[in-house]
Amino acid sequence: MGYYFSVLIKIFISFIQAVGAHLTMSQAGIFFLAIPVSYSFMGYSLAILQKKFLLGFGLAFCGSLLSYLYVRVSHESFTVLTAASIVGFEAFLKSFSDLTGGVLGISGIMRPGFMKALPDIVLVSGCLMLTLVLIENLIFKAPFGRALRGLKESETLLESMSISANKIGTVVICLASLLSGIAGSLEALRIQFLDPTFGGFPNLILIASIAILSMKPSVRTLVLSTLFVVLLPEVLRFFSFNPSQMGHMRMLVYSIMLVILIRNLSGKFTSAQRIV
Amino acid sequence: MDFFLQILVNSLVTGTQVLLFAVSLYLIRSVSKIEHVALGAIATFVAYMFYVVFMFSGSFVASGIFALGWALIFGYISFHLLEKFYKNNDTLLGLLASLSFGIALESLIGIIFETDAKSILDGVLPVVDFGLFRITTPGLITVSMGLVLTMIIAFVVLRTPYGRVLRSITENNALVSSLGVNAGFVRMAIYCMGCVLTGFVGVMIGLNSALTPFMGFNLVITGFIALFIGGVTDIRGVVVATYLLSLVPEFLINYSPRYLDFSASHKMFFVFVIALVCVLAKPNGLFSKRIRKS
Numbered sequence: 063m064g065y066y067f068s069v070l071i072k073i074f075i076s077f078i079q080a081v082g083a084h085l086t087m088s089q090a091g092i093f094f095l096a097i098p099v100s101y102s103f104m105g106y107s108l109a110i111l112q113k114k115f116l117l118g119f120g121l122a123f124c125g126s127l128l129s130y131l132y133v134r135v136s137h138e139s140f141t142v143l144t145a146a147s148i149v150g151f152e153a154f155l156k157s158f159s160d161l162t163g164g165v166l167g168i169s170g171i172m173r174p175g176f177m178k179a180l181p182d183i184v185l186v187s188g189c190l191m192l193t194l195v196l197i198e199n200l201i202f203k204a205p206f207g208r209a210l211r212g213l214k215e216s217e218t219l220l221e222s223m224s225i226s227a228n229k230i231g232t233v234v235i236c237l238a239s240l241l242s243g244i245a246g247s248l249e250a251l252r253i254q255f256l257d258p259t260f261g262g263f264p265n266l267i268l269i270a271s272i273a274i275l276s277m278k279p280s281v282r283t284l285v286l287s288t289l290f291v292v293l294l295p296e297v298l299r300f301f302s303f304n305p306s307q308m309g310h311m312r313m314l315v316y317s318i319m320l321v322i323l324i325r326n327l328s329g330k331f332t333s334a335q336r337i338v
Numbered sequence: 339m340d341f342f343l344q345i346l347v348n349s350l351v352t353g354t355q356v357l358l359f360a361v362s363l364y365l366i367r368s369v370s371k372i373e374h375v376a377l378g379a380i381a382t383f384v385a386y387m388f389y390v391v392f393m394f395s396g397s398f399v400a401s402g403i404f405a406l407g408w409a410l411i412f413g414y415i416s417f418h419l420l421e422k423f424y425k426n427n428d429t430l431l432g433l434l435a436s437l438s439f440g441i442a443l444e445s446l447i448g449i450i451f452e453t454d455a456k457s458i459l460d461g462v463l464p465v466v467d468f469g470l471f472r473i474t475t476p477g478l479i480t481v482s483m484g485l486v487l488t489m490i491i492a493f494v495v496l497r498t499p500y501g502r503v504l505r506s507i508t509e510n511n512a513l514v515s516s517l518g519v520n521a522g523f524v525r526m527a528i529y530c531m532g533c534v535l536t537g538f539v540g541v542m543i544g545l546n547s548a549l550t551p552f553m554g555f556n557l558v559i560t561g562f563i564a565l566f567i568g569g570v571t572d573i574r575g576v577v578v579a580t581y582l583l584s585l586v587p588e589f590l591i592n593y594s595p596r597y598l599d600f601s602a603s604h605k606m607f608f609v610f611v612i613a614l615v616c617v618l619a620k621p622n623g624l625f626s627k628r629i630r631k632s
Binding site for chain 2: 093131134135136137138139141142143145146147149150151152153154156157263264267270274306307309310311313314316317318320321324325327328329
């Protein structure tokens with residue numbers, strides 16, 4: 063039963079994190095690759111500042127400082143810096159061992175009273191997911207959602223309608239950081255153990271797969287792609303692979319799938335195609 | 339003084355490895371606008387292929403030819419994988435596809451060879467003693483070949499008609515094609531060249547230390563950062579940024595007060611901090627000038 067609960071939590075947590083990636087990458091066209099940094103940052107903040115959850119959530123906003131970079135540098139440099147921040151943060155976690163436990167990580171993370179058992183975490187993360195389904199649905203119907211899509215189409219046109227592209231970008235990056243942080247804290251509470259590999263590029267590949275698979279501004283597509291991407295490697299469990307190779311197998315499946323998806327999507331969502 | 343020189347030489351070896359990655363990224367970006375970050379994994383894969391043949395034959399020539407063949411195959415695959423993104427002007431999607439391709443290759447290496455370190459050369463490495471400092475033979479080959487190759491590439495790109503063709507492909511592909519240049523072939527040749535250059539670095543790392551499935555990743559990320567700090571169109575800036583990112587963290591680690599307790603694991607953290615500072619101060623490259631937009 064524990065396995066099914068874990069898979070359910072993984073679906074819910076991945077969805078929470080994917081909402082941020084969906085809004086930034088798929089809708090706004092901002093390649094914000096530091097999503098795993100917020101995920102890991104919040105997980106560690108929670109573990110270090112046990113019983114000070116509010117302070118932990120406050121710290122999640124620090125991840126959103128990256129949004130300042132979006133305003134300051136070019137789109138390509140922003141993508142590079144956010145990708146590099148994953149490596150930089152992992153190096154930080156490994157190096158400052160007095161604070162983070164170094165390569166050994168932090169074990170025995172205490173769960174709060176209302177999340178003592180796995181079914182409780184299922185309930186909390188499920189409720190959060192449902193709330194986000196409603197919120198994202200509202201965003202798509204609101205002017206903010208239209209501005210997001212407009213940002214992807216043409217920044218100049220957006221600015222000509224008196225909507226600040228920088229403001230929209232900053233807000234959506236902050237939102238993605240926060241959601242990713244919440245997902246990271248829930249995952250940290252589930253596994254009760256953290257090490258520098260928490261988050262990182264495997265997490266980015268997982269979330270980017272979901273975001274790219276659900277290019278449309280639709281919550282239903284996002285839910286379906288989350289289910290597909292999270293459940294796909296679970297099929298590997300029915301084959302008798304060496305346990306030490308399971309992680310590599312999982313990554314191989316994800317990355318090949320992502321390459322195929324991206325190649326198929328290329329050109330389909332550019333404005334030039336639609337104008338023709 | 340000896341200690342200072344030894345650190346300088348060691349950083350020079352690492353810096354040249356990063357430099358060759360950065361130059362390969364620069365060349366590929368020049369013709370396709372795509373940052374081919376899978377080069378790190380390709381270098382690792384090529385080095386593993388060198389290792390496999392060397393274990394069976396013990397011949398550097400046979401292993402080298404086999405590794406070169408694999409590098410060319412990866413150049414061809416990379417071209418066909420990323421050409422669609424170039425044509426559709428989806429460069430950021432191309433970056434993501436390249437990242438995924440790299441992770442797939444690393445996972446494949448992990449499955450085939452497992453994650454433990456593999457040494458190509460057993461025993462003590464051959465060392466060249468210069469009196470004040472020492473350098474391993476693979477390290478010396480890396481530095482000398484790296485600097486010579488970079489200078490040749492910089493000269494070709496900046497001073498010859500071939501370099502002008504190369505740069506004009508990025509500017510206006512259709513116009514260059516109308517002048518009788520086979521732009522597709524040039525792009526494929528550059529992809530192959532990039533893969534050969536990084537494959538060479540991969541083999542040299544394998545000879546200098548040991549092979550691990552993820553060894554190319556940090557190097558390509560550092561090269562990637564150097565490319566953007568230096569300025570994506572300025573090879574001079576890329577060279578300076580590469581050595582800046584290699585030397586500064588190394589000296590910070592070795593010359594900082596002992597109570598700060600900096601170690602080699604801090605290196606990537608320092609690289610990120612330097613990148614952050616440089617990009618915020620000079621977003622368009624180290625040697626960029628302010629240009630008034632119309």
